[in-house]
Amino acid sequence: MAGRGTPATASLSRQRVPHRVHEYAHDPRADSYGSEASEVLGLPAERVFKTLVAEVDGVLTVGVVPVAGQLDLKALAAAAGGKKARMAEVAAAERATGYVAGGISPLGHRKRLPVVVDSSATAFETILCSGGRRGLEIELAPADLVRLASATVAPIAVR
Template identity: 85%
Template sequence: MAGRGTPAIVLLTRQRVPHQVHEYAHDPRAASFGTEASEVLGLPAERVFKTLVAEVDGVLTIGVVPVSGQLDLKALAAAAGGKRAKMAEVAAAERATGYVAGGIAPLGHRKRLPVVIDSSATAFETIFCSAGRRGLEIELSPTDLATLADATIAPIAG
């Protein structure tokens, strides 16, 4: 299957973390990549998470929130131990992660970045997030994701 060897999938496989890869035909006209994944895979939007890159006090930081919600920048800043947060520029996010916007995975970044996962993820046995390209999702336990990403879990979705 094309694209299965993304850095996120390679990392999960190498670390022997249980996961499943779900591929679907991405529609380039889709307005929201996360909502598209939720609809095409027939999953509740609360269980599909999007990976957003923000700057917290000038440090690129990953926020992982349900596609049904939005990233609360104040909450992200607080969770990351900072004062101010703003969304990162797309080019900076792509450069630091090695992924294309709309396909940024919460794992396997080019640069080690702080990761904060919304606490709603812990309500599910498994969650879905980008595997590193549009049309490719990883299903894994939120605990495994948090451990592998060395993530903080905090209420960051608005």
């Protein structure tokens, strides 16, 4: 990897999980980090996933959905075994994960958080998700992401 590693990439290497790192020059004017990654890397938006942090019944919970869609908060709450979800405050998400907004990875969090991956991920041999900083994506098998994050798989995206 050309740049510095992140907790997410270190975790993948430590666990010997096959993965590929994709780096690109992040444009600070980009308004959607996931869409930017999809466009710059020339990949379909359905295969590039964004990491969003929400609160489910007061518990920070990570939702991983395609950049082509949006997080369905009711579906996330149900998948996490809760009743109500709302997007988390950015500062709380950054503190709990150890990553900056726009670069939050579903792996390598500072504090162990529940993770729910949208079921559409299973349609692909590999998917891309944030590697832990803006301009860094990791490509891996959805099953490896689910296993490493101890994630639940559920339909949580609205297309």
